[in-house]
Amino acid sequence: MKSSVVVSLFASGAAAQVGPWGQCGGINWTGGTTCVSGYHCVYQNDWYSQCLPGADSTTLKTSTTSTKPTSTSTAPATTTSAAAKGKLKWLGINQSCAEFGQGTYPGTWGKDFTFPSTSSIQTHINDGYNIFRVAFAMERLVPNSLTGSPDAGYLKNLTDTVNFITNAGAYAILDPHNFGRYYGNIITDTTAFGAFWTTVAKQFASNSRVIFDTNNEYHDMDQTLVLNLNQAAINAIRGAGATSQYIFAEGNSYTGAWTWNTTNTNLAALSDPQNKLVYEMHQYLDSDGSGTSATCVSSDIGVQRIVGATSWLRANGKIGILGEYAGGANSVCQTAVTGLLDHLQANSDVWAGALWWAGGPWWGNYIFSFEPPSGTAYTYYNSLLKQYTP
Structure with missing residues (x-):
């Protein structure tokens, strides 16, 4: 467990921006997609992008695949079926x-x-x-x-x-x-x-x-x-x-x-x-x-x-x-x-x-x-x- 909280509160002018280490994208994500100064939005997988340290970025990298599920209740598929x-x-x-x-x-x-x-x-x-x-x-x-x-x-x-x-x-x-x-x-x-x-x-x-x-x-x-x-x-x-x-x-x-x-x-x-x-x-x-x-x-x-x-x-x-x-x-x-x-x-x-x-x-x-x-x-x-x- 982290020894301290790494996210901070920001002025209302930056309210739409995501704080350090926060989620900034992914399938069905409805929150902010830009990061506060000093962080940029990095694609992790189709379901999750995160604000990581580095140069500012206003561009969200999205999925590397051409199609995505649209149902909000659908979980990412696994390679092993639940039955198995x-x-x-x-x-x-x-x-x-x-x-x-x-x-x-x-x-x-x-x-x-x-x-x-x-x-x-x-x-x-x-x-x-x-x-x-x-x-x-x-x-x-x-x-x-x-x-x-x-x-x-x-x-x-x-x-x-x-x-x-x-x-x-x-x-x-x-x-x-x-x-x-x-x-x-x-x-x-x-x-x-x-x-x-x-x-x-x-x-x-x-x-x-x-x-x-x-x-x-x-x-x-x-x-x-x-x-x-x-x-x-x-x-x-x-x-x-x-x-x-x-x-x-x-x-x-x-x-x-x-x-x-x-x-x-x-x-x-x-x-x-x-x-x-x-x-x-x-x-x-x-x-x-x-x-x-x-x-x-x-x-x-x-x-x-x-x-x-x-x-x-x-x-x-x-x-x-x-x-x-x-x-x-x-x-x-x-x-x-x-x-x-x-x-x-x-x-x-x-x-x-x-x-x-x-x-x-x-x-x-x-x-x-x-x-x-x-x-x-x-x-x-x-x-x-x-x-x-x-």
Whole structure:
């Protein structure tokens, strides 16, 4: 999830213009088609165009095909029929709390951060969810420098959480929730980044149900650097003896599915000797895709924002997962989330699963909280999501 809202309010004279990262075109789109200064409208797929950084543009690129559906109720076609759809390999919940207190390091357990509730995780497992992404802070796990040793206390608490999940038969994703940064600075030293992953992977090399997520939501970084950091992590993890586990690689631009096929195309070059690499994307359904609003753009925005990524995965022979997604507790978002999950399931040859953002004991009345028993999203969406569990 993005750490801040990227869209701004504009004067009434620019009301017809779309803000940064907003939708600016697509089949049946009725909103603005020009972007504010410094952004231009970029075609992503027939159903979605987006305001991306760059020179201003008043020209909207439309579909590359000569014909388009006209019905407002028609979803984009998939290559796999609904009747032939398969089950997803994974469906689960993010566990977000051990990374809280960003900027306060090491911080105090119980004041600045905490760890997930094992009783809540067990409730999810009982409901059929089989994968949990456990966020943590790199600065707490390996303090002082990327090449340093792990903090024994933080490592123990993280390991206890992971072992609870995996001993119950589910998968645990290790998620360094750092946005490609360490103590606020962009990580540019791929050797040091590899050393960090060697340290971490050695701790979990014998647990086949652990999954290594290279880093959460790289953004505003050199694209080749993102490629090289991912490859350094893969090499280090495998070199540390962790050869049976999956590795999830994330992309630039907050690893957004809606921009993946225009932003992260070079990541197709990533190589894993164990052939267990999965591309992790995130997708929210509000106007700027930041996941900060309970209002979804439309009832079919879930499908619109991931069809381009589906095509990229299939064209490149890759497997993907939605590591984060969510929608507000309302009927429009519910329809959009249903469409998104239907699309993933109908294209399960390239999509392995999805994880809701987010569970955790400190979320309170957060709009997307999936913490049992009374989280806003848990009470609204649990019965729906359970229909898609493996």
